[in-house]
Amino acid sequence: MSGDLLIKNVRPYAGDLVNIVVRDGEIAEIGQELTAGPEVDVLDGAGAIVLPGFVDMHTHLREPGREDTETIETGSAAAALGGYTAVFAMANTDPVADTAVITDYVWRRGQEVGLVDVHPVGAVTVGLAGKQLAEMGAMAAGAGKVRVFSDDGKCVDDPLLMRRALEYAKGLDVLIAQHAEEPRLTVGAIAHEGSVASRLGLAGWPRAAEESIVARDALLARDAGARVHICHASTEGTVELLTWARGQGIAITAEVTPHHLLLDDTRLHTYDPVNKVNPPLREDRDRQALRRALADGIVDCVATDHAPHAAQDKCCEFANARPGMLGLQTALSIVVETMVRPGLLDWRGVAKVMSERPAQITGLPDQGRPIAVGEPANLALIDPDAEWTVESGSLASLSENSPFDGMTLPAVVVATVLRGGVTNNGGKVRSPR
Numbered sequence: 001m002s003g004d005l006l007i008k009n010v011r012p013y014a015g016d017l018v019n020i021v022v023r024d025g026e027i028a029e030i031g032q033e034l035t036a037g038p039e040v041d042v043l044d045g046a047g048a049i050v051l052p053g054f055v056d057m058h059t060h061l062r063e064p065g066r067e068d069t070e071t072i073e074t075g076s077a078a079a080a081l082g083g084y085t086a087v088f089a090m091a092n093t094d095p096v097a098d099t100a101v102i103t104d105y106v107w108r109r110g111q112e113v114g115l116v117d118v119h120p121v122g123a124v125t126v127g128l129a130g131k132q133l134a135e136m137g138a139m140a141a142g143a144g145k146v147r148v149f150s151d152d153g154k155c156v157d158d159p160l161l162m163r164r165a166l167e168y169a170k171g172l173d174v175l176i177a178q179h180a181e182e183p184r185l186t187v188g189a190i191a192h193e194g195s196v197a198s199r200l201g202l203a204g205w206p207r208a209a210e211e212s213i214v215a216r217d218a219l220l221a222r223d224a225g226a227r228v229h230i231c232h233a234s235t236e237g238t239v240e241l242l243t244w245a246r247g248q249g250i251a252i253t254a255e256v257t258p259h260h261l262l263l264d265d266t267r268l269h270t271y272d273p274v275n276k277v278n279p280p281l282r283e284d285r286d287r288q289a290l291r292r293a294l295a296d297g298i299v300d301c302v303a304t305d306h307a308p309h310a311a312q313d314k315c316c317e318f319a320n321a322r323p324g325m326l327g328l329q330t331a332l333s334i335v336v337e338t339m340v341r342p343g344l345l346d347w348r349g350v351a352k353v354m355s356e357r358p359a360q361i362t363g364l365p366d367q368g369r370p371i372a373v374g375e376p377a378n379l380a381l382i383d384p385d386a387e388w389t390v391e392s393g394s395l396a397s398l399s400e401n402s403p404f405d406g407m408t409l410p411a412v413v414v415a416t417v418l419r420g421g422v423t424n425n426g427g428k429v430r431s432p433r
């Protein structure tokens with residue numbers, strides 16, 4: 001546990017300037033006149049906005065198996081620099097995180113690094129093969145306390161298996177997060193099915209491949225009385241289905257990625273595989289619908305789907321490149337660009353979609369909490385007026401596949417605090433323990 005910390009000159013949710021005293025990892029005092037004793041560490045926010053630390057419910061960290069592209073340590077550093085205090089590491093590692101041995105390892109390694117809480121996501125099916133349920137109960141009962149299960153990267157496409165998974169998840173009080181992609185509709189598909197893909201000669205990934213699974217899973221969740229979460233919602237039709245399902249009282253939640261909020265398929269004309277992602281970048285109307293849905297709460301939260309890939313897997317022909325893009329260090333700036341600047345969200349809204357809702361959906365008791373006395377000191381400090389230019393080679397990730405490379409974006413995360421320990425100070429991460 002960290003010692004005492006005085007955080008000076010910060011504005012909770014962009015409100016009035018205050019100082020915050022942290023003791024034993026908790027917010028002990030908030031006020032205008034607070035001062036600290038001589039032994040206390042001081043973090044001067046210089047007028048920064050302070051929000052609860054961000055929670056990413058969808059991150060790929062590639063350890064175990066592809067430590068050449070990201071490790072728990074390098075991914076944790078990227079997360080801390082992005083303002084995150086908790087991330088959920090997806091199960092599509094090698095070996096797959098389908099047993100408690102792996103999920104406990106991910107949790108423990110994250111705690112050893114100590115920059116962010118790395119919560120393991122467990123696989124729904126053994127080896128992500130979609131044939132047999134994994135031992136969800138054992139993973140939930142382990143040291144990693146797995147509370148989110150997903151075959152992300154693949155869809156749990158067998159409806160009977162998905163139904164069983166939802167029933168089992170309800171009993172365990174855990175969440176199934178679905179990568180909604182009907183595989184029969186995306187055979188060979190590499191780009192959004194539309195006029196851009198036709199012109200470029202790229203095989204199309206239709207909206208219906210996502211929407212048919214969203215509709216199906218809403219009905220399966222209804223019948224099982226279970227919760228279901230939709231990963232990386234990407235279409236206007238998905239927003240309509242979510243609206244319908246919520247109206248029916250179905251416990252369905254959804255996330256949107258920063259790249260689906262900012263980019264569309266017109267980026268593909270260069271054939272640069274940095275823009276290849278699953279689900280694919282869609283059209284302007286999808287992007288606009290997703291922004292409105294996030295503002296209205298129909299889409300609950302932003303999740304990065306941070307997906308590091310090696311140069312040899314990305315810098316090749318479009319058809320052969322792996323899908324996925326980096327996201328942890330650029331997420332906040334893209335939310336500011338697409339949601340705050342256009343007036344769709346205020347800073348309380350940013351706290352909600354980046355921290356509070358993902359913590360609630362995943363069941364983290366110590367994240368996404370109000371900035372108030374007695375609450376855990378998990379915080380992100382943001383300079384809303386600063387700008388920065390993304391250099392993919394200078395990010396903390398071991399990989400460089402950022403589609404935002406060269407873009408000048410608003411808002412800089414100036415510090416991150418995890419249980420009273422400063423994990424990122426002015427863009428420098430604390431050296432891992």
Ligand SMILES: NC(=O)N[C@@H](CC(=O)O)C(=O)O
Pocket residue numbers: 060092152153154179276277278279305307308322323324325
């Ligand atoms: N989003 C992607 O395009 N890729 C992800 C898998 C996934 O999220 O489906 C990956 O693991 O690389």
Ligand SMILES: [Zn+2]
Pocket residue numbers: 152153154179231232278279
């Ligand atoms: Zn996915």
Ligand SMILES: [Zn+2]
Pocket residue numbers: 058060090152153305307
């Ligand atoms: Zn993913």
